[in-house]
Amino acid sequence: MKNKLKLSAAARREENWGWFMVAPTIIGLILLNLWPFVQTVYASFCEHLGFGHYKFIGLKNYVDMFGNTEFWKATWNTIFFCILTVPVGVILALFVAILLNAKVKFKGGFRTLFFLPLVCAPAAVAMVWRWIFNGEYGILNQMLGARIQWITDPKTAVIAVAIVSVWSSIGYDAVLLLAGLQNIPKTLYEANSIDGAGKVRQFFTITLPMVSPTMFSVLIMRLMASMKVYDLIYMMADETNPALTDMQSLMYLFYRSSFVAGERGYGSAIVVWTVGLILLVTLIQFLGQKKWVTYDI
Amino acid sequence: MQKEWREKRDTVCRSLWNEVATHLFDAAGVAYPTEEWTWDDMTDASQKIYDATGKYGYMAYNDEQLGYWNFVYQKGGYILDPETNLHAGYTQPATVEAIRYYVSLQQNDWCPDQNYFAETSPGTSFFSGMGSMFLEGSWNLLSEMKNYPDMVGKWDIAMLPRCPDPVSGDGRGSISNGLCYSTAARGKNLEVVKDVLRFFGSEEGQRIQGESGAAIPAYLGLEDTWSKSFGEFGYMLDLEQCYGQFDYAVQYINNASRRKWKSNVADEMVKVYNGAGIDSSLARMQEIADEYVTSD
Numbered sequence: 038m039k040n041k042l043k044l045s046a047a048a049r050r051e052e053n054w055g056w057f058m059v060a061p062t063i064i065g066l067i068l069l070n071l072w073p074f075v076q077t078v079y080a081s082f083c084e085h086l087g088f089g090h091y092k093f094i095g096l097k098n099y100v101d102m103f104g105n106t107e108f109w110k111a112t113w114n115t116i117f118f119c120i121l122t123v124p125v126g127v128i129l130a131l132f133v134a135i136l137l138n139a140k141v142k143f144k145g146g147f148r149t150l151f152f153l154p155l156v157c158a159p160a161a162v163a164m165v166w167r168w169i170f171n172g173e174y175g176i177l178n179q180m181l182g183a184r185i186q187w188i189t190d191p192k193t194a195v196i197a198v199a200i201v202s203v204w205s206s207i208g209y210d211a212v213l214l215l216a217g218l219q220n221i222p223k224t225l226y227e228a229n230s231i232d233g234a235g236k237v238r239q240f241f242t243i244t245l246p247m248v249s250p251t252m253f254s255v256l257i258m259r260l261m262a263s264m265k266v267y268d269l270i271y272m273m274a275d276e277t278n279p280a281l282t283d284m285q286s287l288m289y290l291f292y293r294s295s296f297v298a299g300e301r302g303y304g305s306a307i308v309v310w311t312v313g314l315i316l317l318v319t320l321i322q323f324l325g326q327k328k329w330v331t332y333d334i
Numbered sequence: 335m336q337k338e339w340r341e342k343r344d345t346v347c348r349s350l351w352n353e354v355a356t357h358l359f360d361a362a363g364v365a366y367p368t369e370e371w372t373w374d375d376m377t378d379a380s381q382k383i384y385d386a387t388g389k390y391g392y393m394a395y396n397d398e399q400l401g402y403w404n405f406v407y408q409k410g411g412y413i414l415d416p417e418t419n420l421h422a423g424y425t426q427p428a429t430v431e432a433i434r435y436y437v438s439l440q441q442n443d444w445c446p447d448q449n450y451f452a453e454t455s456p457g458t459s460f461f462s463g464m465g466s467m468f469l470e471g472s473w474n475l476l477s478e479m480k481n482y483p484d485m486v487g488k489w490d491i492a493m494l495p496r497c498p499d500p501v502s503g504d505g506r507g508s509i510s511n512g513l514c515y516s517t518a519a520r521g522k523n524l525e526v527v528k529d530v531l532r533f534f535g536s537e538e539g540q541r542i543q544g545e546s547g548a549a550i551p552a553y554l555g556l557e558d559t560w561s562k563s564f565g566e567f568g569y570m571l572d573l574e575q576c577y578g579q580f581d582y583a584v585q586y587i588n589n590a591s592r593r594k595w596k597s598n599v600a601d602e603m604v605k606v607y608n609g610a611g612i613d614s615s616l617a618r619m620q621e622i623a624d625e626y627v628t629s630d
Contacts, residue, residue, distance in 0.1 A: 189448075189453060275452045277600075279448060281604065293597055298593055298594050298596075
């Protein structure tokens with residue numbers, strides 16, 4: 038930072054222009070993301086009195102929260118949902134990306150098809166899947182010739198939501214991974230095959246290490262998205278769904294506390310807890326990446 | 335505490351009734367519901383329709399306003415003590431009996447179970463011709479006429495049936511929901527806001543609202559403006575007899591603390607449908623609701 042003082046007039050002008058250019062984004066982030074987050078943290082120590090009035094009550098919301106079995110159940114549900122969706126989602130996305138990177142006909146068409154779910158509104162996606170999963174009239178049961186109560190049986194409900202989540206995220210992740218795959222220099226494969234390596238060996242010695250930085254980003258984003266799952270559950274599970282307590286995530290619990298029960302303070306505490314959880318998991322991932330992510334060969 | 339200004343006059347009146355698939359009644363040769371219908375007539379008709387057509391009869395789904403509340407008041411019980419509007423009545427004998435009866439309706443062949451309703455709403459089932467009766471509210475009527483043009487003329491509405499053996503009262507009861515406008519008590523343009531809200535509640539404002547078909551105006555004598563908005567469909571639903579329900583309507587159950595316990599009580603109700611004991615669940619619901627009474 039010391040050499041900042043030595044900047045010439047021209048360089049300083051350039052720096053000012055830099056600040057000016059990023060200002061819209063930074064101001065937007067502060068106003069729309071950072072400040073509301075600060076307010077949320079404050080609200081988590083308050084009781085909401087209605088019409089935007091808050092009363093400071095210290096740690097009571099947190100004490101209530103940690104003593105609530107429903108809360109711990111929702112925390113576990115959220116973690117379980119991540120376990121179900123993240124590894125499968127990322128591996129499938131990599132598989133799809135490799136297929137889309139191969140020499141196949143209608144490559145552009147396939148890429149569009151896999152990307153389509155992302156263009157659809159999540160609520161609409163959930164509505165359609167709700168019909169597919171419908172125990173009585175759903176097409177899935179018709180095809181299987183079974184009578185599985187996908188959405189209302191506590192054993193299958195989370196799996197059903199996880200399937201929809203993976204289905205709708207696979208295309209986006211695959212496109213990111215595809216970009217990573219295309220950055221791998223062809224010469225590496227050529228050299229490798231001259232040395233006599235097979236396709237499988239090539240995948241593990243070249244493709245996987247080279248795409249690992251992209252996979253790492255995808256993994257982090259997917260985990261964050263899964264920790265925050267709300268809309269799918271809200272749309273797919275009715276309030277009277279017998280399996281609701283086995284599906285409700287932290288964000289769903291937050292919705293119920295803040296907007297159904299009107300306890301914004303308690304709801305904010307749940308949000309702060311979720312952010313903490315995401316922070317912890319992301320930290321672990323950043324520490325763990327040294328073991329498997331390759332930035333240069 | 336929170337401060338707000340309310341226009342005290344109700345501006346929207348919401349009423350409930352059974353929607354009746356007349357095409358299924360015709361197919362089964364069962365007479366349409368009348369004002370004199372009791373719970374027994376309703377279950378008899380359900381059985382007959384199910385036997386004759388294989389379609390569901392009365393679809394008793396898990397809901398408060400559009401479900402067991404009505405049966406509780408018909409039986410002579412209550413959800414909130416009518417005197418103070420503070421204490422819940424989930425363990426009152428009449429309430430317990432009514433809820434037990436309502437939940438048990440799903441054990442009949444002619445009524446789907448709660449798993450079914452959690453996936454397929456009774457409205458969806460009704461308007462695809464799979465079921466013959468369900469409890470519905472006036473605020474959904476216009477969209478139902480618009481969204482299911484193929485069904486226009488194949489269904490009608492009927493008064494809620496009477497409880498044949500009420501613990502008290504005459505067996506009549508229907509939850510009616512009055513809504514009113516409110517605004518924060520502090521505000522820069524409070525006077526203007528109040529003025530606008532007063533207009534919404536005036537005869538003229540209510541007439542505009544009624545003619546839009548959105549909801550029944552609460553302004554007495556303006557019900558017709560709402561009925562007329564259904565003229566475009568070329569088929570007149572029997573709205574008139576339902577206005578008769580206003581005489582014994584029960585105001586939507588609510589008090590200051592309800593929003594804090596309503597989700598938890600609803601969760602208990604889900605457990606009842608999952609097979610939990612009714613008496614213990616209702617006792618638990620009573621406990622949950624009572625917890626907030628004392629702190630109020």
